[in-house]
Amino acid sequence: MPLGIGILVFIIDQLVKHLVVSTMHLGQSLPVIKGIFHITYVLNPGAAFGMLEHQRWFFILVALAAVLLGAAFYKKLQQESFLMRSGAGLLLGGAVGNLADRIQSGLVVDFLDFRIWPVFNIADIAICAGAGILIFDIWQRRNEDDICS
Template sequence: MALALFALILAVDQLTKYAISTVFLPGESLPVVPHIFHITYVLNPGAAFGMLPQARWFFILAAAALILAFLAYHRRLKKEPAAFYYGCVAMLAGAVGNLVDRIRQGLVIDFFDFRIWPVFNVADIAIVLGVAGMIFAILFRMNERE
């Protein structure tokens, strides 16, 4: 099940990025709901919010470390609550999705544009939901122990 989740997230991320990059030019935007939600093709050299645009190798090494840590602790992670384990899987899939972009072209393709938030992609959603699942599992387990 975890492998299927990982593969699904990675496939959707890469397919959507491919579709955006073949249909749009960088900077081009299509209003889906005017002034609220647009599809905007952005090439992001950094992390969230475009931070650290010159740190490509740092992000590549960080993603590689995350992959190695996941593989090293996989047996232990499987014994954790499902929200924590699958949160780790989702976070890893998102990190790998953005890693593929960084290795292939040095930039991450972003395209969901809500106009009040920086533009993001499917991998970013997976990372955020994965971390949220992990936090939920930690907080739930903390309440369970009290």
């Protein structure tokens, strides 16, 4: 299941990014809800919020390490909870989506613009949601272990 979630996230992320790149000009912004939510085509040379700009190889290596860790623990992951498998799939799918951009051009295509937050993409959502789900699942298990002991 994590592999299926990861593949689905990757495909959706890349399809939407392709749509944005092929139909918009860099910097163009289309209001969906004027002043609140726009589709804005930007290229991000860094990580979240533009941190560590132009560290292409660092991000490529980190994403590849995440993929290799996911592959190494794939069999063990199949025995984990639904939340753990889902979180891992989201995290890996998002990491591979942004990895594809970095390998291709060194820049990540971002387009979701809520005007009060830096512009981001579907892969970013998957990474954050996946990490949050993993943290929640680990926290929940820890609390269950504390209750049972």
